[in-house]
Amino acid sequence: MALRLSKHDQSLLDGQAGPAARIAMSILVRMAEVYGAAELIDITQAHIDSTIYIGEAGLEFAERLAGLGAQVAVPSTLNVSGVDEHGWEAWAVPPEWARKARRQMLAYQRMGCIPTWTCAPYQTQFKPAFGQQIAWGESNAIAFANSVLGARTERYPDLLDICCAITGRAPAVGLHLTGNRAGQVLVRLRDIPRPVQQDDTFYPVLGHWIGKIAPDRVPVVEGLAVPPTEDQLKALGAAAASSGAVALFHIIGVTPEAPTREAAFQGRPPEEIVDVTMSTLRKARRELTCDERGYATDERGYATDERGYATDERGYATDERGLATDERGLATADGQALDMVVLGCPHFSLAEFQQLAPLLEGKHAHPRVKFLVTSSRAMTRLAEQAGALAPLKAFGGQVTVDTCVLASPMLPLEIETLMTNSAKCAYYAPGMLNTRVAFGSLVDCVRSAVAGRVLRETSLWES
Ligand code: F3S
Numbered sequence: 001m002a003l004r005l006s007k008h009d010q011s012l013l014d015g016q017a018g019p020a021a022r023i024a025m026s027i028l029v030r031m032a033e034v035y036g037a038a039e040l041i042d043i044t045q046a047h048i049d050s051t052i053y054i055g056e057a058g059l060e061f062a063e064r065l066a067g068l069g070a071q072v073a074v075p076s077t078l079n080v081s082g083v084d085e086h087g088w089e090a091w092a093v094p095p096e097w098a099r100k101a102r103r104q105m106l107a108y109q110r111m112g113c114i115p116t117w118t119c120a121p122y123q124t125q126f127k128p129a130f131g132q133q134i135a136w137g138e139s140n141a142i143a144f145a146n147s148v149l150g151a152r153t154e155r156y157p158d159l160l161d162i163c164c165a166i167t168g169r170a171p172a173v174g175l176h177l178t179g180n181r182a183g184q185v186l187v188r189l190r191d192i193p194r195p196v197q198q199d200d201t202f203y204p205v206l207g208h209w210i211g212k213i214a215p216d217r218v219p220v221v222e223g224l225a226v227p228p229t230e231d232q233l234k235a236l237g238a239a240a241a242s243s244g245a246v247a248l249f250h251i252i253g254v255t256p257e258a259p260t261r262e263a264a265f266q267g268r269p270p271e272e273i274v275d276v277t278m279s280t281l282r283k284a285r286r287e288l289t290c291d292e293r294g295y296a297t298d299e300r301g302y303a304t305d306e307r308g309y310a311t312d313e314r315g316y317a318t319d320e321r322g323l324a325t326d327e328r329g330l331a332t333a334d335g336q337a338l339d340m341v342v343l344g345c346p347h348f349s350l351a352e353f354q355q356l357a358p359l360l361e362g363k364h365a366h367p368r369v370k371f372l373v374t375s376s377r378a379m380t381r382l383a384e385q386a387g388a389l390a391p392l393k394a395f396g397g398q399v400t401v402d403t404c405v406l407a408s409p410m411l412p413l414e415i416e417t418l419m420t421n422s423a424k425c426a427y428y429a430p431g432m433l434n435t436r437v438a439f440g441s442l443v444d445c446v447r448s449a450v451a452g453r454v455l456r457e458t459s460l461w462e463s
Contacts, residue, residue: 003032004039012167020070024166031160037171045128046076046165047121047145049137050158051108052407053082053101061159062107065166073168076113077121079138080347081105084402084410085117091400091410101408111162117402118376120234120347122149130256133176135164139245140346140424143237146248148230150256152176155247175248181257182266183220183250185213186273192281194225199460201285201441203232204423206276207239207246209284213274215244220264221251228254231349238346239423282461288426288439289456290333333438333454337368339415341445342405342429344374345422353383357391359446365396366452370415373397374404395449406432419448 011017012025032040050058082101083093109115116124121136122144128134128151136142136153145151154174156164164170174180187210189197196202210219219240228236228251240246250258258264343356356373365371373392375383380401383389392399405411405418406428419438420426426439440448440456448455 001036001038003029003037005029006040009040009167009169018069020065020068021166023065023068024070024163025169027160028163028167028169028171031163032171032173035171035173037173039172040169041133041172041176043074043133043135043164043168043170045074045126045132045134045136046072046161047079047134047136047138047141048076048108048113048161048165049079049156050162051078051081051104051117052158052403053097053104056100058158059100059104059107062104062111062162065162066107066110070162070166071112072162072165074165075126076111076162076165077116077118077124077126078105078108078113079117079121079141080119080403080407081117082403082408084400084408087400088408088410090398091408092412093408093410097409105402108162111166113165116376116378118347118379119404120144120349120376120379123230123234123347123349124376124378133170135161135170137161139241139247140234140238142247143241143249144234146175146181147237147250147255148233152181153247155245179266181248182218182268183258183264184217184271185219186261186265186270187214187219187221188273188275189221189223190275190277192223192225192276192278196278196281196460197224197226199441200232200421201439201461202281203228203236204239204421204439205281205285205288207236208243208288208423208427209276209280210236210249211240211242211244211246212284214240214246216246217271219246219249220258220261220270221249222261224251224254229351231352234346234349235423239427242424242427278461285439285461288423288437290430290436290438333417333436334456336417336436336438336454338366338417338419338438338448338452338454339368340370340372340411340418341449342372342374342418342420342425343422343442343445344372345404345406345420345425347404348373348375348379348383350379350382350386350388353379353388353392354386356442356446357388359443360391360395360397363395363446363450365449368452369449371395371397371449372400372405374400377401405429411435417454419445419454421445
């Protein structure tokens with residue numbers, strides 16, 4: 001399909017708005033052709049994920065655009081950076097890395113972006129409105145904006161996001177278009193006890209499972225007995241966008257495009273109906289905690305790889321494909337020495353700080369355990385004003401802003417076992433940080449930090 005350009009698009013492409021806008025538009029046009037777009041549409045906001053320093057190319061790209069005078073055409077918030085700009089020296093970040101990551105931060109600010117430095121821009125004053133056409137990067141933010149707010153964005157990759165921001169345009173494809181926002185897979189909750197639905201690990205576990213069964217489709221969840229909070233929806237979306245590439249989900253009676261099942265599917269029948277039972281959720285929950293060798297385990301106690309196939313450390317398959325199996329049933333991370341707790345993936349909200357604070361009163365973290373919350377500067381300031389930071393500091397906890405453990409090389413090498421209440425962090429940590437990971441509730445994380453070993457309350461899940 002040939003791409004039609006407006007006069008304004010053509011003028012940018014011709015360089016009439018300067019060399020930076022010409023570069024941005026030429027990249028956007030090429031990508032729109034790859035996507036098969038017929039035209040470009042106006043966007044009114046962007047969220048830039050190209051901010052994380054991962055090497056020279058991204059830095060050079062940002063500095064080149066900024067050096068050519070690039071300016072964003074729409075309000076553009078910034079995702080996390082590669083360092084906590086003012087706090088990196090407290091961690092293991094190499095100074096040279098920090099210097100380059102900071103240069104990249106400055107380049108985006110020179111382009112007129114808003115220095116929010118957070119992966120939860122939807123919990124700031126820049127939250128987009130229902131129906132607003134936007135170009136957002138960062139998978140959890142994309143899922144939240146589309147699903148919970150009803151704004152419209154495709155999954156914008158790094159570098160293309162800033163091109164959209166500079167031109168104020170985006171390819172008219174995917175989730176920008178009403179017809180592509182219809183539900184595809186009906187996910188029915190079956191006999192999930194109310195206490196499980198109220199447990200704060202329910203949403204990340206459900207999201208982790210949804211990402212695996214509907215990796216690039218639009219799931220519609222039916223049967224929630226308890227209305228979720230904003231932070232629970234945040235956790236669900238982040239998990240589903242990690243184990244899969246879910247960019248939009250609907251929850252009947254909860255999310256704005258799903259007042260009814262009919263509306264969620266836009267009057268079409270589901271392509272597939274999948275039931276979620278306790279057995280399904282148990283399996284998903286187990287996958288988020290590693291065994292003593294660092295492998296996630298399935299419900300039989302076998303280690304699994306990222307495809308869900310059981311493997312052992314020699315690479316021998318142990319599944320129904322008929323290859324050699326291994327009866328090991330090894331213990332999980334439960335009970336093992338704990339080195340670190342990480343909370344705030346996605347970045348902690350004020351409500352989460354306020355939920356955490358009373359759990360810490362009168363307690364202190366084990367001397368070996370680092371207890372870290374990652375959040376934005378703005379949310380941390382609000383937490384401080386609300387009196388929710390003092391208990392964290394008295395507990396021996398720390399806050400890192402601007403970045404997170406997966407975006408910055410901040411963790412010391414001695415961190416071997418990490419615990420988190422985030423399915424996204426649990427999913428990525430073993431591969432990206434080379435740590436063993438345990439997934440638990442907020443209460444589990446605090447108890448474990450005090451004890452210095454992984455303690456998880458499992459009666460709700462395993463009974
Ligand atoms: Fe945010 Fe880092 Fe998690 S960017 S979603 S805290 S991996």
